[in-house]
Amino acid sequence: MKxxxxxxxxxxxxxxxxxxxxxxxxxxxxxxxxxIALLYLGSISFFFFIGGLYAMFIRLExxxxxxxxxxxxxxxxxxxxxxxxxxFFFLIPSIPATLGNFLVPLMIGAKxxxxxxxxxxxxxxxxxxxxxxIYALLAGxxxxxxxxxxPYSTTFSNSYVIAAGLGVFxxxxxxxxxxxxxxxxxxxxxxxxxxxxxxxxxxxAHYATSLVMILxxxxxxxxxxxxxxxxxxxxxxxxxxxxxDPVLFQHLFWFYSHPAVYIMVLPSxxxxxxxxxxxxxxxxxxxxxxxxxxxxxxxxxxxxxxxxLFVAGQSVYAGLVFSFLSFAVAIPSAIKVFNWTxxxxxxxxxxxxxxxxxxxxxxxxxxxxxxxxxxxxLAIDVHVSDTYFIVAHFHYxxxxxxxxxxxxxxxxxxPKISGRMYPEGWGRFSALVIFVGFxxxxxxxxxxxxxxxxxxxxAYPPEFQVFxxxxxxxxxxxGVGLLIPLIYLVxxxxxxxxxxxxxxxxxxxxxxxxxxxxxxxxVTTPIVTWEAYEFAPPExxxxxxxxxxxxxxxx
Amino acid sequence: xxxxxxxxxxxxxxALQHHFDNMxxxxxxxxxxxxxxxxxxxxxxxxxxxxYTLYRTTYPAAFASASNHLDLTLGAVNTxxxxxxxxxMALAVYSAQTGKRRNLIICLLLTIVLGLTxxxxxxxxxxxxxxxNLIPGQLIPGxxxxxxxxxxGTPYDKHKLHLLPGATVKNVEMFYWIYFxxxxxxxxxxxxGVGLMLVLLxxxxxxxxxxxxxxxxxxxxxxxxxVDIIWIFLFPLLYLLGRHLEHGG
Numbered sequence: 001m002k003x004x005x006x007x008x009x010x011x012x013x014x015x016x017x018x019x020x021x022x023x024x025x026x027x028x029x030x031x032x033x034x035x036i037a038l039l040y041l042g043s044i045s046f047f048f049f050i051g052g053l054y055a056m057f058i059r060l061e062x063x064x065x066x067x068x069x070x071x072x073x074x075x076x077x078x079x080x081x082x083x084x085x086x087x088f089f090f091l092i093p094s095i096p097a098t099l100g101n102f103l104v105p106l107m108i109g110a111k112x113x114x115x116x117x118x119x120x121x122x123x124x125x126x127x128x129x130x131x132x133x134i135y136a137l138l139a140g141x142x143x144x145x146x147x148x149x150x151p152y153s154t155t156f157s158n159s160y161v162i163a164a165g166l167g168v169f170x171x172x173x174x175x176x177x178x179x180x181x182x183x184x185x186x187x188x189x190x191x192x193x194x195x196x197x198x199x200x201x202x203x204x205a206h207y208a209t210s211l212v213m214i215l216x217x218x219x220x221x222x223x224x225x226x227x228x229x230x231x232x233x234x235x236x237x238x239x240x241x242x243x244x245d246p247v248l249f250q251h252l253f254w255f256y257s258h259p260a261v262y263i264m265v266l267p268s269x270x271x272x273x274x275x276x277x278x279x280x281x282x283x284x285x286x287x288x289x290x291x292x293x294x295x296x297x298x299x300x301x302x303x304x305x306x307x308x309l310f311v312a313g314q315s316v317y318a319g320l321v322f323s324f325l326s327f328a329v330a331i332p333s334a335i336k337v338f339n340w341t342x343x344x345x346x347x348x349x350x351x352x353x354x355x356x357x358x359x360x361x362x363x364x365x366x367x368x369x370x371x372x373x374x375x376x377x378l379a380i381d382v383h384v385s386d387t388y389f390i391v392a393h394f395h396y397x398x399x400x401x402x403x404x405x406x407x408x409x410x411x412x413x414x415p416k417i418s419g420r421m422y423p424e425g426w427g428r429f430s431a432l433v434i435f436v437g438f439x440x441x442x443x444x445x446x447x448x449x450x451x452x453x454x455x456x457x458x459a460y461p462p463e464f465q466v467f468x469x470x471x472x473x474x475x476x477x478x479g480v481g482l483l484i485p486l487i488y489l490v491x492x493x494x495x496x497x498x499x500x501x502x503x504x505x506x507x508x509x510x511x512x513x514x515x516x517x518x519x520x521x522x523v524t525t526p527i528v529t530w531e532a533y534e535f536a537p538p539e540x541x542x543x544x545x546x547x548x549x550x551x552x553x554x555x
Numbered sequence: 556x557x558x559x560x561x562x563x564x565x566x567x568x569x570a571l572q573h574h575f576d577n578m579x580x581x582x583x584x585x586x587x588x589x590x591x592x593x594x595x596x597x598x599x600x601x602x603x604x605x606x607y608t609l610y611r612t613t614y615p616a617a618f619a620s621a622s623n624h625l626d627l628t629l630g631a632v633n634t635x636x637x638x639x640x641x642x643x644m645a646l647a648v649y650s651a652q653t654g655k656r657r658n659l660i661i662c663l664l665l666t667i668v669l670g671l672t673x674x675x676x677x678x679x680x681x682x683x684x685x686x687x688n689l690i691p692g693q694l695i696p697g698x699x700x701x702x703x704x705x706x707x708g709t710p711y712d713k714h715k716l717h718l719l720p721g722a723t724v725k726n727v728e729m730f731y732w733i734y735f736x737x738x739x740x741x742x743x744x745x746x747x748g749v750g751l752m753l754v755l756l757x758x759x760x761x762x763x764x765x766x767x768x769x770x771x772x773x774x775x776x777x778x779x780x781x782v783d784i785i786w787i788f789l790f791p792l793l794y795l796l797g798r799h800l801e802h803g804g
Contacts, residue, residue: 112574114584180591188584189574214591218599226606226736235692235700235732237606243726248609252602525576 016419016516031116032519037102038417039123040093045486047089047130052479054082059441059475062468067459075458076143077159083146088168089130091402092260095267096178096213097126099409100206102417104182106510106517107200109191109526114184122177129171136163145456147257150238150249154230165228172221175263179213182206191509193528200508200532201277201290205270208294212259212266212301220256223249250312254305262301264398266294268361268405269336275358275408276340278506280347283533286339293332300329307376311385319378326376333369337362352504353427357408360435364400368393371446386456388467389449392442399438407434407485414489415503419516420496426488433481440474507534570768582770589774593781596744600785603737607792610729616719617726619797624689624716625734626680630794633676637783640669644779651769656762659772663756666779670749677742684731687714691732700728719800734793741789744782751775 017034027035057078061069070078101119105112113119136142142164144153153161186199186207227238227249236242238249277284284290306314306322314322340362349355371393374380384390414422448467453460460468502511507530513522568578575581611618647662684690688701702724705715716727755775758764764772 110574114574115588116574176595180588180595183591184584184588187587188580214595215598218595219602222599222602222740226603229694229736233692233694235694235728237610237729237732243610243614243723243729245609245613248606252605255602520573 014514015518016514017519018419018516020519029120031112031120033101033105033113033116033119034417034517034519036119036123037098040097040101040126043123043127043130044090044093044098047085051082051085051090052482054078054085055475056479058082059472061458062460063472065460065462065465065468070458072458073143076145076456077141079456080142080145081137084133084142084164084168086398087146087260087264088171089126089133091264091398092175093126093178094264094402094406095271095409096182096206096209096263097122097174099271099406099413100182100209100267101178103413103510104185104203104206105189106416106513106521107203107508108186108189108194109509109522109528110185110189111520111522113181114189115181118177119181122174122181125177126171126174129167129169129174131167132163132170133167136160136167139163147253148224148227148249149253150227150230150244150246151236151240154227154236154239155241162228162231165224165231169221169224169228172217172224175213176217176221179210179217182210183214186210191526191528194509197288197291198528198530198532199291201273201284201287201294202267202270204291205266205273205294208298209263209266209270211295211298212263215302216256216259216263219252220260223252223256247309247312247314250309251305254308255302258305258308259298259301261394261397262297264402265365265405266297268402268409269294271405271409271412272340272358272361273336274508275354275412276343276362277533278412278504278508279352279355279358280344280349281535282343282347283531283535284339285342285345286335287532289335290339293335296332297329300325300332304329304376307381310378310381323376323378327373330369330373330376333365337366337369351428353422353424353431354408354412356428356431356435357404357411360431361401361404361408364396364404364438368396368400371396384449386454387449388445388453388455391455392445392449395442395445399442404434407431410489411485412504413510414492415499416510416515416517418489418493418496419499420492421499421503422485422492422496423488426484430481430484430488433484434478437474437477437479437481441471441478442474444468444470444474508532568768570763578768585770585774586777589777593777596781596785600737600740603733603740604788604792607733607737610726610733611792611796614722614726614729615797616721617723618730619800620717620719620722621727621730621734622793622795622797623800624687625794626683627794627798629676629680630790633673634786634790636669636673636676637786640666640673641780641783643669644776648769648772648776651759651764651772652766654766656759656764659759659764660756663752663759667749667752667756670745670752674742674745674749677738687716689716689731691728691735694735700731702727737789737793741782741785744785748775748779748782751778 017032027039030036030039057070058075061067061075061078067075101113104110139160141159142157142161143159144157144161148161148165153165186203190199230236230238230244234242236244238244238246240246273284273290304322304326306318307326310319310322340358371389375384375390375393411422411427414420444467448464448471449455451464453464453467499515501514503515504511509526509528510517512526571578571581575584643662643665647659647666650656650658650662685695685698687703688698690698691700693699702716703712703714704724705712705717711717716724718724718727752775755772758771
């Protein structure tokens with residue numbers, strides 16, 4: 001079946017973005033969004049590995065109830081650094097900076113992002129922030145928790161809060177610049193015929209994500225900067241000893257850091273929308289609802305931060321309002337889940353690796369989202385605050401949601417990115433291993449947390465040991481599962497089967513140029529004459545294709 | 556939008572970057588990019604305005620006392636200077652659009668001079684605060700916050716802090732912390748703005764701008780006006796609010 005036309009016939013000796021230029025300089029000074037995406041891919045993988053190492057130490061320590069492997073001080077540093085690295089240096093840039101960077105111009109038919117130099121600058125800013133943070137880790141670490149709560153962080157902590165804070169502050173600007181670039185690109189660079197409602201849902205999701213990035217990140221930037229100066233100069237607006245208000249810090253911090261969850265999960269939802277529609281070979285059910293639910297999540301996401309302060313001395317009435325709004329944000333998320341499942345209905349489903357991740361995402365995100373509703377309820381939240389219930393909940397969203405979407409998307413677009421196919425058998429196998437390992441790690445934590453096991457301690461009462469042993473066993477399975485794709489994806493770059501332009505036979509614009517694409521993406525500016533996810537029966541597409549040839553369109 | 560612009564580089568301008576179809580698309584992208592950037596700036600300053608509002612309502616007497624100690628004359632002169640610089644900036648944009656190179660250079664020069672005047676006056680104000688030991692905390696090592704407080708009934712001394720009833724020195728320090736954070740961040744933006752103007756001045760000197768290509772001037776103008784507007788909010792909030800209490804206490 002070869003129903004969908006491409007704008008270019010691939011040939012073996014073709015020049016593409018990877019072999020167009022050689023040498024380190026051609027990569028470090030590149031303005032090509034596809035190369036920058038690969039630079040990001042390398043760097044976030046590095047940080048993911050470091051964050052994973054810290055996770056390994058956490059799970060090893062918690063294997064036994066006594067604090068035997070790590071001292072409490074070291075343990076505090078280990079979970080803090082796990083959080084900072086994973087959130088600010090892996091999850092937040094993960095999909096937008098790699099897949100988004102690579103695909104936004106390709107999907108809308110543009111030659112590049114609107115500001116290629118700013119795009120490269122954002123990677124250097126990210127690296128600078130990363131280096132400052134690594135300095136903080138090597139110099140002695142930071143132990144405040146990734147939330148940097150005042151006044152512990154401003155006054156009492158004896159660790160490298162200033163360096164870690166500056167690292168987060170600097171890397172925030174890379175996120176702002178990426179968001180800015182996406183918004184302008186999506187507004188001004190769409191190919192002729194690519195109307196807003198023909199955009200792939202991946203683009204809608206990235207548009208919503210970019211809104212959160214540009215509106216939220218500056219707030220956390222100035223907050224962390226004030227905190228750093230407060231620590232440096234001993235005068236405070238957060239430390240109550242100086243007349244400051246630590247709850248102000250929590251408000252400002254969560255004003256960004258709650259929406260930041262949507263920076264992590266919205267792009268993942270965009271990927272899953274693509275995967276579900278394309279691997280069911282069916283138009284997505286309720287395109288406009290899925291598109292606008294992304295924007296709704298971005299908007300509502302900004303109004304719910306107060307649910308992190310239910311036990312922090314916030315007024316009861318504020319608590320009521322934030323509780324209600326937190327329930328409300330579940331509605332657009334549920335709309336997405338229902339539309340995905342409705343898309344599957346009577347679809348022609350194929351269980352390739354990306355689809356396995358997408359189906360995994362739907363299940364795990366639903367569990368993560370539903371337990372989020374427990375936490376939005378004021379009374380239950382008081383019971384489970386600062387327990388492993390919370391830890392399990394947000395890992396279901398961030399790993400089960402964001403990471404599954406990222407891995408699914410990486411496999412799905414791997415032929416386009418690298419020009420090679422990944423080994424499908426290994427792909428499916430590792431997806432299953434990751435799914436099993438993930439659930440074994442975090443399901444027991446819901447139970448342990450509900451029974452009252454607090455988070456952030458290196459020792460715990462012996463009755464919780466069974467859950468922790470299960471969890472650590474699951475984490476080792478998860479770790480192995482994550483190593484398999486690392487190995488075979490690197491392997492496939494050299495030894496994988498060459499990918500054709502459109503290996504999945506899909507209608508999206510990114511599949512209508514060669515794999516890997518040429519530096520300018522499309523030889524001629526494409527003219528879009530089809531709707532998103534337009535799967536016509538093969539005979540019909542051939543007729544339409546012939547008509548297009550007769551009219552000289554799309555050659 | 557790019558609809559119907561499949562024909563590329565009809566008569567491409569030397570300033571057209573390769574990934575844009577035409578100058579119109581490039582100008583639109585640049586302008587929208589600056590507006591989006593200004594939105595992030597609003598959120599950036601917004602967090603500080605929020606902290607200011609919170610503590611102004613929590614410690615009204617201390618904030619009014621500290622605010623009264625700021626130099627109203629210098630602040631007011633600086634406000635006029637900035638508004639004038641916005642005028643010369645707007646005239647620079649007009650000159651670029653109408654292709655008057657000489658006027659453009661004069662207007663950019665005037666904008667730079669006014670911007671530097673503002674920064675100079677700000678530096679004088681900062682120096683006065685330094686002399687009165689009003690730099691909060693250990694911001695300058697070895698020079699802690701330690702203002703002299705005016706005793707009741709003693710002759711007026713402009714170097715001494717006049718505390719209204721209910722105000723404490725600790726909370727006055729909080730005001731100065733916010734004052735330096737906000738005006739300092741504003742001054743950093745002014746310095747960046749003057750740098751931008753210098754680049755534009757060089758390009759205008761080279762004759763790069765004209766009726767068909769002037770978007771860098773327009774876009775930098777947006778930034779300049781935005782930084783002015785931040786000051787328009789800072790001036791009344793920091794200098795004026797609570798002035799009427801000066802002799803009431």
